[in-house]
Amino acid sequence: MKRDTVAKLPGLFQRGTVWWLRVMVPLDLQPAYGRRKKLVQSLDTSDWREASTKGTKLRADKLAEFEDMRRALNPQPVAHLTPELGATLGERLRSRLLQWDDDLRSDPKRAQLWLAFTDAVNWKAARALQINPGRGSSAAPLPSDEDLAELARQSPFGGLTPRQLRRFAEVNRGTDEVAALRLASRNLSDVVPMADSEARKLGLVVDWKAPEARPILMDCLRAYRAAHADIVKRDEGHDVLTPALPAKAPAAAPVYLRDVYARWKDVKKRSPDTLLACERALALFEQQSGNTPVQQITRGQGDEFRAWLQTLGTSSKTAHDRITWVKSLLRYAFRDLELIQRQPWDGIDVKHRTEKPRGVWTEDEMNAFFSLPLFNAYELPKDPKAGADAAYWIPILGLFTGARVGELGQLRVADVLASSAGTSLRITDEAEGATVKSDAGHREVPLHSELIRLGFLDYVAAIKKSGADSLWPAMRFRKGKPGAYFSDWVNPFHKTATKNKGAPVFHELRHSARTALTEAGVDASIKDRITGHAIKGSTGTRVYEHPTEVVRRSVELIRYRGVKLKRIYRP
Secondary structure, eight states: OOGGGSOOOTTEEEETTEEEEEEEOOGGGGGGGTTOSEEEEEOOOSOHHHHHHHHHHHHHHHHHHHHHHHHHHSOEEOSSOOHHHHHHHHHHHHHHHHHHHHHHHTOHHHHHHHHHHHHHHHHHHHHHTTOOOSOSOSSOOOOOHHHHHHHHHSOTTOOSOHHHHHHHHHHHHHHHHHHHHHHHHTOOTTHHHHHHHHHHHTTEEOOTTSTTHHHHHHHHHHHHHHHHHHHHHHHTTOOOOOOOOOOSOOOOOOOOHHHHHHHHTTSSOOOHHHHHHHHHHHHHHHHHHOOOOGGGOOHHHHHHHHHHHTTSSOOHHHHHHHHHHHHHHHHHHHHTSOOSSSOTTTTOOOOOOOSSOOOOOOHHHHHHHHTSHHHHSOOOOOOGGGOTTHHHHHHHHHHHHOOOHHHHHTOBGGGEEEETTEEEEEEOSOSTTOOOSSGGGOEEEEOOHHHHHTTHHHHHHHHHHHTOSBSOTTOOOBTTBTTHHHHHHHHHHHHHHTTOTTOOOTHHHHHHHHHHHHHTTOOHHHHHHHHTOOOTTOTTSOOOOOOHHHHHHHHTTOOOTTOOOOOOOOO
8 A cells, every 4th residue: 555545644744754743732721731732742763654553542642631631620529429430440540550561561761761760769768768779879870881782782673671571570579569568558548649630530529538438549449459460460471451441430420409408408507497498499499390410400490490480479589589599509519519610590580579678666656565564564475475574575675686586585594794894685596596697696785774774684683593594484496496486476466466457577676776776876887786787898898896885885875766665574
């Protein structure tokens, strides 16, 4: 066959009489190759047919290298470590080691350089241990003139020299002994970097510190030991073939949003209501989408889910909340678990409005409520949800602290703090079953002088004397939501007792307190400090810790015109 009738290998060219190969680096990988646009390598032959054979293999190796590099630059975290992954990584590791040995045995010049390097490493190690390395020279050993002359004389088909083969056997026996000790002692340190390298070439990121990763590493260690045992067999004349390199990663078990939810709910303390709301939204997503794996969730599905939610007959706020919960799980899968490259539903939302905007209590509404026998004659309700004394004190505390009903419902005797500066209420989630809405919710609120005038500290002293831990010993609590039963009682009670179906709910006392602070000219950051709101716009700015006395003076500015409360509590 004439040379001209055979298609020329792309990138094959001559410099003088020697054939070379040029392989163009893909544009997206050029930064990884030092901005090089091409890789050029000599084929060490003047024969065109031999150059074509060697060049074809080299070009295929480079193209495979590009694919490995591309996957390594964009690896995907492995959510579930499976035995199949361990088998694949072990096979790849064994194939790599045997191919390396094959390449050395097939290239005496390269083998000689490797042996020289091995001798140099051993020599330096011996010097470091103050052991006589067996050479008088102060330099690391290099190929001798005799070695080089012998290599120059031998036939291109001669293979390794007897001297090289003996040295190979010595080095390989030592390496095999180390591998055997690693396996016997279950020392995984040598295989971790190799296993990680192979995983990344498959486009995978593995958390090797996870307990589930140890069986994977053990598979790699067994393959590492087997490869070195096979290399020793080659030194003994056995024909051990190099296995083909597994080209693809094993199919990973699909990861669903419910798997993400299982991780999400355990990373921090969450209330039962929060978990229930998220799980309801997740169940609706599963119902509508057919439970698509998280890596396959598209932006189009987000739009479809949004449209579907609005056909269920719920309020726009409910639809908004449900799609927000699913987006939270997608964001967690993206930012924390790195299971997906982006949050595909970013910006997809349901326009909503609060069906009944939060307001404040009017002067007439306050007078109607606080003129009831409960506040004029201390006639405590018999409903167990009211919590006996809590029915009187919690609304008044809400009026002068702006605290949430759950924060007040979970107060303990130990949360009333007395000091030389005055008395404060500590709001925290330290007690069993206690919750706060956010980090900003952890705070101490100075006690308003009106609460002291009404006898609150006398009430605290009486409860403390009884030996109770909770400020409201008679109150019933719902797990994860301390104020839930009280809310179930107080809001209907307010509407019925005042004969006002449109009466404001307890939570609007919080808005009333903020409004009173605003009308008194209190700075927004101090209002947030008192009521437990996160300070808006504080990211990237200096946040000042307000002196307690400043906060105390601000609390004292909470006043309600026309509202007069009588002291009726007597211990």
